[in-house]
Amino acid sequence: MPQEDKTATVRDERYDPQRVESKWFERWQADASLYAAEPASTKPKYYVLEMLPYPSGALHMGHVRNYSIGDALARYMWMNGYNVLHPMGWDSFGLPAENAAIANNTPPREWTLRNIANMKAQMKRLGFAYDWSREVTTCLPDYYRWNQWFFLKIYERGLAYRKKSKVNWCPKCATVLANEQVAGGYCWRHEDTLVEQRDLEQWFLRITNYAEELLRDLDKLEDWPDKVRTMQRNWIGRSEGTLVDFDLGGTVGPAGSTITVFTTRVDTIYGATSVQLAPEHPLVADFTASNAELRDKVEQLKAEQRKAKESGDIGEIEKHGVFTGRYAKNPYNGEALPIWVANYIVMDYGTGAIMSVPAHDERDYEFARKYKLPIKVVLVPSSSDPEETVAEPQLPFTTYEGVVVNSGEFNGLDCDDAIRKMSEHAEKKGFGRATVTYRLKDWGISRQRYWGTPIPMLYCEKDGIVPVPEKDLPVILPENVDITLTGGSPLGRVPEFVNAKCPKCGGPARRETDTMDTFVDSSWYFYRYADANNDRAPFDSKVVGYWFPIDQYIGGVEHAILHLIYSRFWTKFMRDMGMVENDEPVERLFTQGMIIKDGAKMSKSLGNVVTPDEMVERYGADSARMYTLFATSPDSELDWQDSGVEGVSRFLARAYRFVTQRPIAGVTAPYSPNDLTPQARGILRKLHQTIKKITDDFSGRWHFNTSVAALMEFLNQCVAADEIFAAHGDNCAPKPFVGDVQRKFVLLLAPFAPYLANELWEMLGEKENLLRAPWPKYDPELAKEEEIEIPVQVNGKLRGRITVPADADDGSVRERALADEKVKATIAGKQVVKVIIVPGRLVSLVVR
RNA sequence: GCCCGGGUGGCGAAACUGGCAGACGCACGGGACUUAAAAUCCCGAGUUCCGAAAGGAACGUAUCGGUUCGAUUCCGAUCCCGGGCACCA
Numbered sequence: 001m002p003q004e005d006k007t008a009t010v011r012d013e014r015y016d017p018q019r020v021e022s023k024w025f026e027r028w029q030a031d032a033s034l035y036a037a038e039p040a041s042t043k044p045k046y047y048v049l050e051m052l053p054y055p056s057g058a059l060h061m062g063h064v065r066n067y068s069i070g071d072a073l074a075r076y077m078w079m080n081g082y083n084v085l086h087p088m089g090w091d092s093f094g095l096p097a098e099n100a101a102i103a104n105n106t107p108p109r110e111w112t113l114r115n116i117a118n119m120k121a122q123m124k125r126l127g128f129a130y131d132w133s134r135e136v137t138t139c140l141p142d143y144y145r146w147n148q149w150f151f152l153k154i155y156e157r158g159l160a161y162r163k164k165s166k167v168n169w170c171p172k173c174a175t176v177l178a179n180e181q182v183a184g185g186y187c188w189r190h191e192d193t194l195v196e197q198r199d200l201e202q203w204f205l206r207i208t209n210y211a212e213e214l215l216r217d218l219d220k221l222e223d224w225p226d227k228v229r230t231m232q233r234n235w236i237g238r239s240e241g242t243l244v245d246f247d248l249g250g251t252v253g254p255a256g257s258t259i260t261v262f263t264t265r266v267d268t269i270y271g272a273t274s275v276q277l278a279p280e281h282p283l284v285a286d287f288t289a290s291n292a293e294l295r296d297k298v299e300q301l302k303a304e305q306r307k308a309k310e311s312g313d314i315g316e317i318e319k320h321g322v323f324t325g326r327y328a329k330n331p332y333n334g335e336a337l338p339i340w341v342a343n344y345i346v347m348d349y350g351t352g353a354i355m356s357v358p359a360h361d362e363r364d365y366e367f368a369r370k371y372k373l374p375i376k377v378v379l380v381p382s383s384s385d386p387e388e389t390v391a392e393p394q395l396p397f398t399t400y401e402g403v404v405v406n407s408g409e410f411n412g413l414d415c416d417d418a419i420r421k422m423s424e425h426a427e428k429k430g431f432g433r434a435t436v437t438y439r440l441k442d443w444g445i446s447r448q449r450y451w452g453t454p455i456p457m458l459y460c461e462k463d464g465i466v467p468v469p470e471k472d473l474p475v476i477l478p479e480n481v482d483i484t485l486t487g488g489s490p491l492g493r494v495p496e497f498v499n500a501k502c503p504k505c506g507g508p509a510r511r512e513t514d515t516m517d518t519f520v521d522s523s524w525y526f527y528r529y530a531d532a533n534n535d536r537a538p539f540d541s542k543v544v545g546y547w548f549p550i551d552q553y554i555g556g557v558e559h560a561i562l563h564l565i566y567s568r569f570w571t572k573f574m575r576d577m578g579m580v581e582n583d584e585p586v587e588r589l590f591t592q593g594m595i596i597k598d599g600a601k602m603s604k605s606l607g608n609v610v611t612p613d614e615m616v617e618r619y620g621a622d623s624a625r626m627y628t629l630f631a632t633s634p635d636s637e638l639d640w641q642d643s644g645v646e647g648v649s650r651f652l653a654r655a656y657r658f659v660t661q662r663p664i665a666g667v668t669a670p671y672s673p674n675d676l677t678p679q680a681r682g683i684l685r686k687l688h689q690t691i692k693k694i695t696d697d698f699s700g701r702w703h704f705n706t707s708v709a710a711l712m713e714f715l716n717q718c719v720a721a722d723e724i725f726a727a728h729g730d731n732c733a734p735k736p737f738v739g740d741v742q743r744k745f746v747l748l749l750a751p752f753a754p755y756l757a758n759e760l761w762e763m764l765g766e767k768e769n770l771l772r773a774p775w776p777k778y779d780p781e782l783a784k785e786e787e788i789e790i791p792v793q794v795n796g797k798l799r800g801r802i803t804v805p806a807d808a809d810d811g812s813v814r815e816r817a818l819a820d821e822k823v824k825a826t827i828a829g830k831q832v833v834k835v836i837i838v839p840g841r842l843v844s845l846v847v848r
Numbered sequence: 849g850c851c852c853g854g855g856u857g858g859c860g861a862a863a864c865u866g867g868c869a870g871a872c873g874c875a876c877g878g879g880a881c882u883u884a885a886a887a888u889c890c891c892g893a894g895u896u897c898c899g900a901a902a903g904g905a906a907c908g909u910a911u912c913g914g915u916u917c918g919a920u921u922c923c924g925a926u927c928c929c930g931g932g933c934a935c936c937a
Binding site for chain 1: 849850851852853854858859860861862863864867869871872873874875887888889890916917918930931932933934936937
């Protein structure tokens with residue numbers, strides 16, 4: 001029989017991943033529709049998404065890990081009958097392309113597209129099942145034109161505005177630097193040049209309009225990691241407090257001028273002994289106008305603060321301050337408080353001005369001690385004993401568990417009441433009001449860079465700021481721009497780009513030369529996947545309505561804040577525009593751990609990098625992928641060990657042999673488990689336990705490391721039953737049984753090692769695409785153990801083991817336990833006080 | 849300083865709801881096959897102690913304490929590692 005001959009030839013062949021993988025690679029290359037999502041389907045939809053990479057040149061192992069998780073899930077969902085959307089794209093604008101262009105004299109576009117081609121080839125070689133017909137490349141006009149379109153919509157709705165704002169400026173480069181290009185306050189290219197802060201006109205998006213909703217809706221994201229939700233909550237930084245106006249008494253500015261301070265502890269305001277201003281506070285300039293000495297001191301404070309901020313330790317700045325010689329009136333008690341300028345007060349939180357209450361604030365206490373300012377107690381610990389005289393609290397006393405004293409009409413209130421009543425009082429009298437502040441700032445999107453989306457705005461001498469009309473989009477990013485020159489936005493040096501006509505008056509106008517932050521690109525790219533080739537709109541709302549929200553998003557935790565907040569913001573504003581119906585883009589989020597090796601994060605500078613290419617070459621894609629899943633659970637840090645890849649590779653070779661030594665092709669007749677030998681029944685039982693285990697892992701905790709371990713256990717048991725699976729094993733187990741075991745094993749392997757699984761699937765005579773083959777179902781009856789071993793504890797210590805039928809009742813288990821020789825010896829001469837039986841798990845005896 | 853994770857054999861790890869700690873893999877030791885090696889297959893193994901052996905005992909999940917018949921798991925305190933935020937008023 002020809003069939004037998006074929007079996008004989010494969011049997012001696014060793015598992016050669018290169019041969020197997022190149023064969024399937026070629027086939028998959030030829031079939032573009034293989035992983036295509038169906039536009040309309042009666043199947044339930046499933047949108048699985050992995051964070052798109054920046055095309056830096058080559059994939060690293062972190063990518064392989066990320067994408068192996070998503071790919072396993074996508075394949076599993078396909079096999080479970082879902083219409084799966086599993087796309088990929090390129091976050092391809094950004095600074096490295098410009099740096100590379102300068103270093104290699106290659107235009108950013110060319111450099112980027114070359115990298116994309118290389119990384120796409122790597123992804124294909126790794127066997128990731130992406131629908132490439134939906135590929136999104138953010139640096140191409142058919143994508144970024146929609147960034148521009150969105151910008152116009154945002155501007156129309158008043159959510160984009162222009163404001164002066166501080167940027168990093170290197171005087172030697174004569175250009176703006178991104179934060180990442182500033183190291184310890186110095187320029188990255190000129191290590192001896194201090195970076196300055198300059199005021200530049202920049203475009204901002206009003207994300208703060210959504211601060212409250214972004215915060216509130218975090219509660220809805222139950223399938224996001226708590227860690228990410230907490231990080232976002234902190235980032236938004238909602239804080240309730242009170243604004244209070246301190247009258248300047250006409251000493252400066254027009255009569256009636258005030259300083260507004262923000263405080264969360266208005267209950268302590270009677271204890272304020274000074275007012276502290278940030279060095280950047282606008283009033284400071286007025287105070288120093290006629291006092292050169294004071295001005296110098298303030299400049300010094302400013303410099304100290306800037307330096308501390310840049311080097312990231314504003315938290316440890318040594319507190320300095322200077323008295324301005326002016327006073328402000330505390331509206332609650334009329335006290336005149338000295339106004340100071342201090343280096344630890346920052347302008348970009350609250351109002352840049354605080355009231356200083358040394359007795360009840362750590363920082364104010366420290367400052368007051370240093371400069372010998374008065375310390376006034378207005379809060380004492382609430383005592384359970386009303387007779388007890390008011391204790392002098394240990395200073396500074398900063399908790400909310402206190403009672404207000406020395407505070408006029410508010411004496412005796414506890415903190416929460418005092419805060420409420422004193423805010424109301426201020427409001428009634430007109431010198432203050434309760435307020436909410438956020439740490440979240442509006443999103444500055446202007447970048448003085450070349451390689452980004454041009455902001456579609458014009459400046460006309462007559463008409464001022466004029467948006468580019470929608471019909472003129474896209475504003476194409478010009479090529480052949482010299483970006484090696486220094487001095488502001490590179491686009492500003494391209495006259496053909498800058499010089500334009502005002503769409504209103506037809507007169508000369510100047511184009512905006514800044515480009516957009518690349519986080520704009522990644523804020524909505526996943527909507528584009530749903531309708532990637534639409535040339536009339538960013539996407540069709542109906543199509544997006546079908547696919548959204550994203551069922552599962554997978555990526556690194558490093559994007560927990562910026563990318564994921566901007567994305568949520570973008571979704572909310574698109575919803576308000578009527579473009580989408582979902583409030584949130586992502587239903588479930590998974591953040592995988594990073595990869596370390598030899599105790600440190602894998603990085604080129606540390607020289608501990610393992611590349612996907614070398615892994616694929618040495619072990620094949622299946623082994624490399626499966627190892628990233630096997631080494632540890634996906635959410636943990638992965639400690640890379642080359643020998644671990646070897647282990648997985650050995651397992652795959654065993655799996656190959658397991659099927660090829662006796663491939664039962666095309667035999668699918670039913671068989672009765674009752675006709676099997678005990679050993680074969682054991683295998684069948686283990687098979688169904690393994691199906692359950694892996695199915696549970698996919699629907700639950702995603703501990704794919706234990707899924708792979710379960711496959712290994714199963715295979716080990718099969719290998720031990722050699723006579724069943726060896727050639728000519730017919731008299732040990734019937735063919736239908738062997739074929740059934742082999743097919744199900746291959747199906748279980750498919751999400752983790754797609755190349756090998758497809759090869760074995762074909763070898764078993766299957767013609768149908770493995771992705772469309774149904775995921776095996778486990779049968780609880782077949783998975784059930786007949787006999788189980790139960791430990792017996794005496795006074796909490798393990799003293800014996802008994803073997804009982806799986807369905808034994810408590811009475812017989814108890815009898816067995818007490819009859820066990822070792823147990824009997826231990827409890828001899830003692831009285832059994834209590835017997836605890838946990839069905840199927842253990843017996844615990846308490847004796848005296 | 850505050851908020852999250854985490855600490856288990858020689859190594860990577862597992863243990864889902866409080867129920868046999870160390871599954872699975874690596875490395876290691878022994879054996880089979882081989883002229884030999886590689887590959888493969890089988891067996892062993894937490895530590896310490898007792899025993900010639902079969903076998904047995906004690907200890908053991910960062911440290912100390914608590915709850916419980918029983919704790920890697922729950923509670924309290926401490927130490928260490930990683931991440932996030934940080935004079936945020």
